[in-house]
Amino acid sequence: QVMLNNYPLWAKFHKHQTEMIITKQGRRMFPFLSFNLSGLNPVAHYTVCVDVVLVDQHHWRYQGGKWVQCGKAEGNMPGNRLYLHPDSPNTGAHWMRQEVSFGKLKLTNNKGASNNVGQMIVLQSLHKYQPRLHVTEVKEGEEAYPSPHTHTFAFPETQFIAVTAYQNADITQLKIDHNPFAKGFRDNFDQMYTTSEG
Amino acid sequence: QVMLNNYPLWAKFHKHQTEMIITKQGRRMFPFLSFNLSGLNPVAHYTVCVDVVLVDQHHWRYQGGKWVQCGKAEGNMPGNRLYLHPDSPNTGAHWMRQEVSFGKLKLTNNKGASNNVGQMIVLQSLHKYQPRLHVTEVKEGEEAYPSPHTHTFAFPETQFIAVTAYQNADITQLKIDHNPFAKGFRDNFDQMYTTSEG
């Protein structure tokens, strides 16, 4: 009923433990979440959103080339962790017509950004998170979310650790290789290393 | 119940007979349509869209510094003239929360672009048009548009003649002066005309 679209890319990152940068003004995810939905009622209305939940109750740190657990996480942190898809609310037909992508979702560590509900997801650095997809049927005059009729989906390949700077160089290289906005850091200039010496 | 937001700017253009460029791949309007809505039911769902209709049945041409009528318009031309606001459908509360803008609406003369329904409005060059706003309450499982419960609004200040190249230099100058994307054509360099001669 729900498929993760860019699974192969997510799997590449997941193999090295995905990291996502968080900043005060908000940073997009890369890869970003993208799904194919099916089995909805074409003429009913749905709200589609993503939230992000803690995978475990630990701090993590990158030490000796590995991620290791390190002490307990803080308790319930304030801040919004829910991001409404910009097309919401919309018909089942709309959601099934093409992929449902979250390319503009932003992650932040700025707790003051909580008022921008639906704009940014507030996370804590060096904690491990699981994004989840929620599909909720909306009825006229009802609150859209939460609702007893919400279907929730989670793909383990999309888990990540929030960081303020990349820790694992393999992850950095995967980002540079695949994110178009990081093209400026690709080594397109190997021929420069060919010197006239010997 | 509906207010045109950037009325002063529209009025400046209207005084010189507004022109809007149309191209094959589509051109944004400048100024763009922007409205303030009030009086809706906050929890009901509405679709908001814009269409563009002929003001008269004539070709127009720019001759001797004036726009003059010139022969009859062709009959019903094919092509989509309806543009759904990207937030549609949504709640009355959503539409009233802030201005409802159509900054990404595009005008085209490409009749083949009609399949991109809701993406571009297809017009005929050298004809005079009137944009209109439509607000329609959507009920579960009904077609969104057209409906007997549509409210329509038209502001004469937003009338324009579609062109493939600007005819009136006053209009060109107003576009350059006010559209941020045309900044490159502003005369910021008056001091360059001060030569060492004389």
Next chain:
DNA sequence: CCCTTTTCACCTAGGTGGTAAGAT
């Protein structure tokens, strides 16, 4: 010492009118 913030050069992405060539 470890983590966060700021700033930067370098990109992607795409919206302007001018201009010259093309079409009718």
Next chain:
DNA sequence: ATCTTACCACCTAGGTGAAAAGGG
């Protein structure tokens, strides 16, 4: 002649990781 198209330099707008500076 008159209108349309394609291409261009020049912008706006904003997403990258690197590196240096800041903070506890």
